[in-house]
Structures are given as structure tokens and as C-alpha cells.
Amino acid sequence: MSKKNSRKILLLPGDGIGPEVVSEVKKILNWFNSKKSLDFSFEEELIGGASIDVNKIPITDEVFYKSLESDAVILGACGGPKWDNLEFSKKPERALLKLRKELKLFANLRPAICFKQLVDSSTLKPEIVSGLDIMIVRELTGGIYFGEPRGIKPIENNQRQGINTHSYTTNEIHRIAKVAFDLAKKRKNKVTSCEKSNVMEAGVLWREEVQVIKDKEYKSVELNHMLADNCAMQLLRNPKQFDVILADNLFGDMLSDEAAMLTGSLGLLPSASLGAKDKNGKIRSLYEPVHGSAPDIANKNLANPIATILSLSMALRYSLDLDKEADQLDAAVQQVLDDGLRTKDILSKGKKEVTTTEMGDAIISKLK
């Protein structure tokens, strides 16, 4: 059979449970290669603490350049107690910040999906969250986390003043708004844009410029504007009213964590960070589970690999133009949950406990 779809993927397992969950992704890529005549070529490199142990730095230039040349980067997790005492600039997590910054990953996509099989894991009532499927689009490189001036300075009367600056430009707002509208077109065609235009000028600009993009380029997409504090409340009251939620760096950070918890378990939540298109039209991208390295369960074959496997599914959909394979993988995860298989973190009465590797194998068996 001829191999028609060649794709280059860089796997960065990292620390703690990272290698265990990325190993399940590798098995799935191998399955796609052998059974679907796809041609994924993938390389595996060190990042985070694993790289510090060998190279004395959290990411080498070689690995960084490989990430630039890849069609998609899939990361496990960075960090752990072994490296906690290093100074901030040398910590494993710096690798991640470097990748996000240098790949110019300005859009963070975090789906909050509540699988019907796991509805009891949520702290909200089943009828509120069952079937929930929201996508949060967070601006990742601007706003108050990066704005100048910033700092802590002494002022009169022996006091100190902490300063951060919330600032966005037209272009920054337009490019993230386009990501949200493009995603909505592939989903239920609805964007809710959040800001605090009642008290912040940057919020007024955000609202106006998102509207400009909608009126100019996305007439068919429904757009609502909502104050961010109201959105936080509505997420708990009636989360199913949302399709795509668009927010700046600060509000997006909070709203995406809140939405994540609606779904019940960290081990199930994927994420994608997307950058600008390069001159060949390729979008730089990084896919990773929302969870960290979970040192408490590392090397025990207990970790839930689903968040990382669903991160692969996002890579198939958003970077590799393989929507059909992404649908197939999402469906396989659903079927395994339907069968009652659960890793320890999502185990409930009457369900069958499986290990990390057994969960990966079960998902592959459903792909077949």
C-alpha cells in the first residue's frame, strides 16, 4: 500500500508520568502507521527534568530546533520534586515557557467535555454537565502577564507598590478572534467573547475589535459579548449554553480552569497551543495534557493516558488535517469508557480498573 500522508511529529515525554502517557500515544501512532497507511515519522527527545539530568538544561537548542521543524509537538509533562530546589530560571518548567514563547503560541485551546459515562465525577448535577462540550480559546502571549510597566517598587511612607499592565493591540485581538471564529465554524457556530468592558478600556477595545472581525469576515457565526465575571457564573449555572468561549490571557486562564473542573478529572483533559502560520502556511503547535507530571503515581502504571491521547486527537484535527482519524480516536475513547474500563483516578463502583498500558491497548482495540 502506498504511504500518502507523511507527517513529522516530535514527542517530548518529559518527567513523572509523562513517559508513561506518551508511550500510549506512540502505540497509537504505530497503529495508524501500520493499519491506515499513514506515515507518521516520530522522534522522541528529552525535555524538563529529564533533560536537566543529561544536558544540565531543560531544553537543548537541538530539541528546540526539532520542534520548529515538526508538524506537531506532543508533550507529556515537566517537573517534579527532584528539581524543585533549582532556581527559577533553571527549573524544568522553563522549557515549556521557552517553547510557548519561541514558537509564538498565542492561542490556547482547552476543550471542556463531560463524557456521559463519567458524569458522576463532576461536582455539578448530572443534568447540568452531561454532554457538555465547550471550547475555551485563551489568548496566551499578551495582556497583563506580559504588559509593561511591571514590577514592585518602593513608594513614600515605607510602602511598596506592585504594578502590572493590561494591554492589547488591535492585531493581537484580531488574530485570536479569528482562531475562535474558525473553530466555531467547525462546531456549533457560536462564540461568546468575554472581557470587562464595564470597567476596563482594554476591555472596551477587545469587545469592539472582536465585533469588527465578526462583521467583516464571519457574518454567519453567532457572536455574544459577556462580562467575564458573568461568564464565570454562567459556567456553573448553565454551561451548556456555550460553544466557543473567547477570552484574554488573564480571564481565559481562570475560565478554562473553572470549565475544566466541570468535567471532573484532570486525567481526561487535553489542550492545544497554536501559533501564527509560517510562510508555508504551517501553523506551529504544541499539544499536551492539562495535568502535570503527577510524581505521586509516576512509574506505577496507574496514570490515565486519555488526556494525552485526546491531545493527539487534537493534533490530528488542528495540525495534521486528519479529521477522520481524530473522530475515530475520539470514538474509540468513548467506547472504552462505555465498556466500563477506568484507570484508578476515574474508578467508580461497578467499573473495571485498568492500568495505563491496558487503557492504551483497549483504545487501540476499538480503533480496529
Ligand code: NAD
Ligand atoms: P499534577 O497535575 O501533576 O497532579 C495533581 C493530582 O492529579 C495528583 O494527585 C496526580 O496524581 C493526579 N493526576 C494528574 N494527572 C493524572 C493522570 N493522568 N492520571 C491520574 N491521576 C493524575 O499537579 P501537581 O501535583 O501540582 O504538579 C506536579 C508537578 O507537575 C510539578 O512539578 C508541577 O510544576 C508540574 N506541572 C507541570 C505541568 C506541565 O508540564 N504542563 C503542568 C502542571 C504541573
